[in-house]
Amino acid sequence: MKNLSCLIFILLFLLLQEKTAAQSTKIDSLERAVAGNLANDDRKARDLFFLAASFINSNPKKSLDYIDQGLSFEHNIKDKGIVASCYRVKGAILNILARFPEAITALNTALINDRATGNVYGVAGDLSNMATIYIYQSNFPQALNYYQQATKIMERIPESDPNSYKDRKRDEAAIYSNIGLVYIETADYIKAIEHFEKAISLQEKLKNKIATIPSLGNIGNVYGRQKNFRKAILYASKSAKLADSLGDKVSYARETGNLASYYSQMGQYDLALNYGLKAIALNKVLGNTKSIGFNMQNVAEAYAKKGDLEHAKFYGLGSLRIGQDLKMPEIQKNASEGLSQLYEKLKLTDSALFYFKKYAMFKDSIDNSKKRDEIARLGIQYEFDKKEATYQQQQELADEQMKQQRLQLALNAEQLNASLRLRSLQQVQLQNEKLQKKEKEKLLLISINNGKLQSVKVKQLSQEQKLDRLELKQLWLYTILIVVVLCSVLLFVYNKYRIRQLRFKNTLQQQQAEQRNKELSYRSQLSESELKAIRSQMNPHFIFNVLNSIESYIMDNDKRMASRLIQKFASLSRLILENSTKSLVTADREWKALKLYTELEAMRYSHSFSYDFVVDEHIRLEELLLPPMLIQPLIENAILHGLIIDTQPDAHLAVKMVQNKTGLYITVSDNGKGYHPQNKTQPKIGVKEKSIGIQSIRERIEMINLQYEDSKARFDIKIGQGERGTTAMLCLPNYFKVA
Template identity: 55%
Template sequence: MRIDINKSFDHIDEIISFQDKIAKKKLVANTYRVKAILQYFTSKFPEALESLNNALKIDNALKDNSGIGKDLSTMGLVYMAQSKFPEALRCYLAALTKFDAKKDELDIAATNSNIGTIYNEMGNLSQAMENYQKSYVIHKKHKNYINQVNTLTNMASIFYKKKDLNEAIKYSKLSLKLADSIADLGAIARESGNLSGYYSHQMQPDLALTYGLKATEINKKLKNKRSLAYNYVNVSSAYYKKEDYKQSKIYGLMAYNIGKELNITEITRDASLGLSEVYEAVKMPDSALFYHKAFYKFADSIGSDKKKTEITRMGIQYDFDKKELSYQQKQSLADAQLKQQSLQLALNNAELQKTIQLRDLQRISLENEKLINQEKEKQLIIAKNKEKLQANRVNALSQAQKLNKLELKQLWLYGALAILVLASVIVYLINLYRIRQLRFKNTLQKQEALQNELLLKHQFQLTESELKAIRSQMNPHFIFNVLNSIESYVMDNDKRTASRLIQKFASLTRLILENSTKSLVSADREWKALKLYTELEAMRYNDSFTFNFYADEDLQLNTLLLPPMLVQPLIENAILHGLIGSRKPDSHLEVRLKKHDNGINITVEDNGTGIVNEPKANIKFGIKEKSMGLASIKERIAVINAQKNENVASFKITSKPETGTIASIFLPYFESAVA
C-alpha cells in the first residue's frame, strides 16, 4: 500500500471477488476498510465512503464494536480530507463511543490525533497539541511507527502556525527520518512537501524546490492527486520567492485545478492566495483580484464561525455524554450491590432451613441403614451355600466341554493344513501366469514405441520438406519485388539516392539469404529485415506514406524465434494494394509485435482503401502482376499447426470500420535456448 498502490488494489479486489466464500465476515469488513484507505490515498473520496458503508453494514450485523469504531474513524478521515470538519468530528466522536479502552488503545490514540487536526484547522492550537502529545505517547509505547510519523507531522504543523519555523522544520525532519526508516513512500512524499512549504516561508527557495520536486515525483508514482496538489502549492511558492513567476503560475494553476476537481477547499484556498500574489507581481490586477476574492471565499467556508461553533458544541456534548455515562455506570453499580446484599440474606435463610432438614434426614437414614445391614447378613449366608452347590455343577460340566473342544480343534487343524496347501498351489500358478503376461505386454509396448518413433520421424521430415518448399517460393518472390523497386527508383531519381537504395538492398538481401536456410530465426534479425524492406518501399514511392514499427518492451527479441519472411507479404500488400492505390496525403503503415495469452500476435495495419473498397484494377508498379504472399502465409500456418498437432497458429485479415485493413498473425511462443 505504501510502495505500489496498484498492487494493493489488485489484492483487495481479488479478496472481494470471493467474499461470499469467506466464513469469517469480519475479514470481509476489514477488506472493505482497507480498500477505503487505498481510495482515500488516491483521492477517490465518494468510492471510499461507499466501501466504508459496506464495512459498517457487516460490522453492525456482527455487533463488532471495534470494527464499527474503525469504520467510523476512517470515515472521519475521508471527510477531513474534503475539509468537511463537522462531519469528520461527528464520525470521530461516534467512533470513540465504540472503542474498548484496553483492547483498542491504538485506535483511540489515532482517532484523538485526528480530532486534534480538526482543532488545528479551526485555530485551537493548544487543544490540538494536547491531543497530539497524548496520542504520540501511546504510539511510541506500542512502537507504532506509522502513527508516530503522522503525529510528528501534525506537531510540526502546530509550530508552523505559531510562526516557529525552526521547531516546525525540526519535527518535520524527525518525521521524515522515521518514515524513511520504514520505507513509507506516502509519508516520505508528504513530509518532503511540508518541508518545501516551511523552507519557502523561511525564504530558502532553493531548499524548498528540492524537497517540493522530490515530493511531486513520489506522489506521481503513487497517483496521490490530493498530496500532489499540496506539493504544487509549495513548489509554486518557492518559484515565486525566486521571482520565476512563469513557473510559479504553472504550478499554482495545476494545484487550483486539482483542488476544484477533488472539491478540497483547503487546496483551492492556498492555490488562490498564491495565484493572486503571482498575478499581482506580473501586473495583472484583474486576475490578482479574482484569485484574491476566491481565497477569502474558500477561507471563510473552512473557518466560518458557524463551523467553529458546531465543532465546539460537539466537543462539549461529547464531554457531557462521557460524564453522564460515568454517572449512570456508578448508579447502576450501586443498585447492583444493593440487590446482591438482599439476595445474600435470602440465601443465608435458605441455607439454615436446609441444614435443619438435612440433620433430620441423616437420623432417619442411620436407623434405616441398621435394618438393611441385618438383612444383608442373612442373605450373605444363603448366597454362600448356593455358591458351593453351583461350583460343583460347573466343575463337572467344564470337564465335558474341554473334551469336546479338544476333538474340534483337531478337525480344524487338519482342514487348515489342506486349505493352506491348496492356496499355495493356486498362488504359484497365478504368479506364473502374471509373469508371462507382463513379459508379453512389455514386448508389445517396445514394438509400439519403435513404430511411433519411426512415424514421428517420418512426419517431421515430411513437414520440414513442406516448409523448405514454401520458403523456396517465398524468397525469390520477395527479391523479385525489391529488384523492381530498385529499378524504378534508379530510373526516376538521382545517383546518390540510388546508391543508398542499393546499400539498403544489399543489407536486406544478406539478411534474407542468412534467414532462408532456417525454419526459425531470431526476432531481432527478422524485425530488422522487415524495417529495411519498408524503408526501401517508402524510398521507392518518394515517402508517399509514413510507417511505424512497435514491439512490446517485455519481449526479448534476441531470444524470441519467428518464421522468416512470414510477415513481409502482409506489409507488401498493405503498401501496394492499400496505401499507394489510395493516394491519401496521410497514408500510414503500423506494424506491431505483442504478447498474446498463448503466444505472440503480429498485426499489420494501414489506413488505405481497405479490402471492400480495393479497386478492381490496381495500379501496376514495376513488372509485378501476381501476388503469392497470402497463399504462402496460409500454407506456412498449416505447417506450423501440423508440427504442433493443434490449432495454435492462425491468420486473419479484416477491414477497419472507416478505411484501411488490419492483418493479424497469431503464433506460438518459440524461444531459443541461448540468448
C-alpha cells in the first residue's frame, strides 16, 4: 500500500491558560476587530491568533499570514502565553505545508515560552505537534520520545484542575487516537481500529465533528494496509465528506489523495487518476508540497498501469523531486521504485537499474530505521497499554456499579411481581370453586332431561323402522335412475372429447407443417446468403490476381515471397472452406481468416495501405461464436472501393472488435474514398464496380433476427467528414461456445 497519510491528532488548541470568549467569535467580527485596532497590543494579537486558527484547515497560507502579522509585534505583547500559542499554531501550519525545519524551529520557540510561563497544557501541545513532524519524517524514536513526554505531562495534571470535563474527555480522545497510531506502526490493526473507534465515540459525545475527521481517515488507512479497499474507501469517503462540509480543505485534499491510492490498487485506474489529479490541484492551492509528492506517485502508478508511460514518467520524476527537496525517504523510495519499473517497460535498462539502486538504498535505510525503532516502539507500547488499562479499569468499575444498581432494581421488581402473582392465584381459585358448583347443577339437569328423551326415543324407533324400509326401496329406484343418466352423460362427454382431440391434432399438424415450411424457407435463404458470401469471398477475380502475383514473384526469382503467398493463400482457402460448413464458428478462426485475407490483399497491392486488427482486451475469441464469412465482404469493400480507387500515402484500414452486455460490435473503418451507394458513374480501375456483399450481409442480418427471437443484430454504414473514409459497423448478439 503506497503513500497513505496517517492523520495525526494534534493537540493544537491547548493554547492559553485562560479560556477566552474570542474563540467563539465569528470570523467576520474578528476581521473587523483586527482592522479597527490600530494598536499592536495583546487584544489584536489574540484576535489574529483566533483568525489563524479558524483558517488552518481551510486555507493554511492565509492562516500563516495572520500568525505572521501577530508575531511581527511580539515584543509589544505582554502575555507571553499568547506568543507561545502563536508559535505553536505557526508550527502546525508549517507542518501542513511540509516546511518541516521551520515548523520545528517555531515549536521549539513555543516550548521555551510555555516552560517559562508554566503552561503545562501548552508544553504538551508543543511536544505532541513536534512528534507529528518526526513521524512524517520517519524518525519514529524522536517522535515516540516527544509523545511519551507529552503523555506524562498530561498524566501529572491533577483531577482538581480547573479545566472542564470536556477538556478531560478531549485529552482522553487524543490519547486513544495516538495509541491507535502506535498500534498501526506495530501492525496490530485490530487494536488500532478499536482505539480509533473509542476516540470517535468520545468526540461524538463532545460534538467535536472536526476531531472525528482524522480518526475516520486513520481507520480507512488501517483497512487499506489490510488490502480491504472497499472498507478503506468507505471510511475515506466519510472523512472527506465531513471535511468538505466543515470546510477542512487540508483533510479533504488528503483523503482525496488516499482515495486515489485505494482505487489504483483495486485496478480502477480511471477513478484513481480522477481523484489523484484532483488531490494535486487541491494541495497546490493549499501549498501542501508533501501531499503533492504522494499524490504524484499515485497518479504516475495509475498512468503506468493504463499504458500511458510518458505521463507516468512525468509524474514519477515530479514525485522524486519533491521527496528530494523535502528529504522524505518514503516519497523517494516509492518514486524510485515506480521509475525503475517504468524504465524497464521502456526498455531503458540503465535508467531502470539506476532507479532500482536508489529504491534499494532508501528501502534499506527505512527498513534499518524500522528495525532500530522496534525496541522503542515496544517500550512506548507498554506505556500506552498501561495507560489504556487504567482507563479500562475505571470503565469496568463504573460498569460494575451500574450492574449492581440494575440487579437491585431487578430484585425489587421481582418481589413486586411475586406478590401480584399470589393475589392473582387466589382470585383464580375462588373463580374455579364457583365454576365447579355451576357444573354440578348443569349435570343434574342434563340427567333429568335424558330420562325424558329416552321414553320418546323408544316410541319413535318403531316408526323409524317402517320409514327405513320405504326409504330403502326408493333408494334403489333412484340409484338405478342415476346410473342410467350418468352413463348417458359420460358417453356424451367422451364423444365431445374425441371430436376435440381430433380437431386439435389436425390443427397441430397444420401448425407443425407451417413451422417446418418456415424453417426450410429460413434455412434456404440463409444457405443462399452464405453461398453468396462464399462466392464474394472466393471470387475468381481475387483468385486470378493472387495466382498472377505468385507467378510474378516466381518469374522475378523471388521464391521465398512466392512460397509465402502460396502458404497464406492455402491457409485462407482451407479456413474459408472449413468455416463455410457451419452456421457459427469460433471467433478466433474467423478472425484468423480475416487477417490472412487482408494480408494477401496488402501483398497483392504492394502494401499500398496499412492495416491493424484490434480486439478488446477482455474478449476471449476462443469462447465466442461468429457467423462465418459475414465480416470479410466489409474488408473487401473497404480495400477495393475505398483505399485502392483513390490511393494516398496514409491509406489505412482498421478492424476493431468490442464487447459489452448488449452484444458484440465489429467496426471496419478506412480513410479512402467514401461509400456512395447512389453514384453509378465511378470510374473502373480493375476492381468490382459495385459494393461487394452489402445486400448479402443485410439478408444474413435479417435471417439472424428471424432465426433468434431475442437477437438485436444490425448493420450500419457511415461516411466520414469531407466525404472521405467509411465506417461499417456490425452489431451481433453474444454467442458463447458451449464447453
